[in-house]
Amino acid sequence: MTTQVSPPGEGDVEHPAGGTRWLDAEEQRAWRAWLYSTQLLNDRLERELMRATGIPTAYYEILVQLSETPSRQMRMSELADRCLSSRSRLSHAVSRLEERGWVRRQECAEDGRGLLAVLTDEGFAALEAAAPVHVEGVRTHLFDQLTPEQVEAMRDLGETLLRHLDPSR
Amino acid sequence: MTTQVSPPGEGDVEHPAGGTRWLDAEEQRAWRAWLYSTQLLNDRLERELMRATGIPTAYYEILVQLSETPSRQMRMSELADRCLSSRSRLSHAVSRLEERGWVRRQECAEDGRGLLAVLTDEGFAALEAAAPVHVEGVRTHLFDQLTPEQVEAMRDLGETLLRHLDPSR
DNA sequence: GCGGAATAGTCAAGCGCTCAACTACGCTAC
């Protein structure tokens, strides 16, 4: 995941044409710090939410998306897109949420191919119970560590990258 | 994963004492941008490396760590720490890398309990083949998108969070 | 209205991760 390994015998300055654009020492440092910090933060939030509530963050995200919709329901595909999830993954996940009684599938009137994922009252209650845990984690491990300027920089970075990685958003 | 769901009936300003410190609109925006961008970036790099070389980033990271050591070998536990990996996870991963002939386990002279993971020549060759793909991905999807100021901010953010999440580093 | 492409969603196989239990060795103190 780290990025090093300029092939042995090669320094920082590379084949002027066609060669790999290796990272210099500063870029290495920035990349590793970013990589490790995001990974540690996600691991931490995942673990804390899981321990406290038994809900993985991937499921939490599904519940959140459904809860933010006026009727607490959404087409499977749109839900997948919003959760940055593949159709298949979402389908599996919704099946498991259905087993917990937190979501149910409902046929879609306008489109015979489609299904709606509907958040149940039990699902909403589970979300309400989990939200404080998750938010407190984000607060403690992220915002409490940063100055307002750093928060601003984080937003700017995230939005810049989003424009490249997912222009539709 | 997103963080919303202030319980219905509650606004942004909360129970002054003991209540959850919900995120305000600005924080929401920053958090979601960060969360989605890191997720999309990781997915993208993972997918590109996997398609081009058949190596998952988790294995790539193991190969990199071993390659950066003078003798291309490292104690299992240290390798796990450096890869932000559990012992168990690393043990499984090394077994699979052994099947590919890229790593082998070797008994440790100084400590009868310990094992060394040793990078083989085949493993090093696989790494050399994969590195340009990975570096080019990081270049294209990250550094090419950012100004020098943003790169600096990224490093600063990452290092600030690392100090909190993993003080030993 | 019919044939073909596109879209919505599911499912099974295979891989990788987590958790908890387990083996084996080392360290310290008596």
Added chain:
DNA sequence: GTAGCGTAGTTGAGCGCTTGACTATTCCGC
């Protein structure tokens, strides 16, 4: 020396994700 504890590493069960193939429905052009 041996009891007890801590450390190193492995293992197996179970879960979740990915991929690719599959069914069903809709859309489009003629």
